[in-house]
Structures are given as C-alpha cells and as structure tokens.
Amino acid sequence: MKCILVFTCLSIAMCLAAPAPDAEIVDLVSDVNADSYSYKFETSDGTKQEQHGSLKSLGPEEDVLQVAGSFSFVGDDGQTHAISYVADENGFQPQGEDIPHL
Numbered sequence: 001m002k003c004i005l006v007f008t009c010l011s012i013a014m015c016l017a018a019p020a021p022d023a024e025i026v027d028l029v030s031d032v033n034a035d036s037y038s039y040k041f042e043t044s045d046g047t048k049q050e051q052h053g054s055l056k057s058l059g060p061e062e063d064v065l066q067v068a069g070s071f072s073f074v075g076d077d078g079q080t081h082a083i084s085y086v087a088d089e090n091g092f093q094p095q096g097e098d099i100p101h102l
Contacts, residue, residue: 023047024044025044026044028041028042035055036054037052038051046074047072047073047074048070048073049070049072052068052069053066054066058089065088066087067088068084068085071083082097082098083095084096
C-alpha cells in the first residue's frame with residue numbers, strides 16, 4: 001500500500017514539474033539498472049528535474065524502493081520554484097519554500 005502511495009505522490013510531483021508544451025529538452029541523462037535508476041533533464045524553459053532510486057531491504061522478504069530527487073521551474077511570476085523530496089518506507093517527504101507548513 002505504501003508503494004502505491006509513493007508512486008502516486010511521485011507521479012503528481014512529476015506532472016507538476018512537467019515542461020510546457022512548447023519547451024524542448026536540452027539535456028537528458030538516464031541510467032537504469034536491475035536494482036537502481038537515475039535520471040535528470042533540463043528543458044529550454046528552465047525546468048529541471050533529477051531523481052534516483054534504489055531498492056532497500058527491510059527484512060528477509062521485504063524490499064522498498066527509496067527515491068530521492070528534486071525539480072525546479074520558473075513560474076508565471078518569473079521566480080524559480082524548487083522542491084526536493086525523499087520517498088521511502090516513511091512515505092513521500094517533500095521540502096521547499098513553496099510548500100505550505102501545516
């Protein structure tokens with residue numbers, strides 16, 4: 001259940017950081033292995049995103065995907081907005097000045 005929540009949160013974060021339809025990818029690097037991955041990209045509109053993930057063993061029969069990354073974009077206000085995050089057995093944990101504090 002936690003894995004579904006983590007992937008849902010990551011999908012939402014990626015959609016929020018998705019480049020504008022007219023933006024072009026100016027840099028893209030990815031590396032996918034059996035138990036880990038990493039990628040980063042930058043687009044012509046200033047959007048940047050990077051993420052890496054790997055399997056972590058929680059016990060003899062329980063593995064969890066650990067993910068860490070960040071994204072930034074230039075908003076309509078002309079300011080650069082940035083979020084970093086970790087997603088693991090403790091859930092999705094974003095950090096950034098644009099996240100309201102509860």
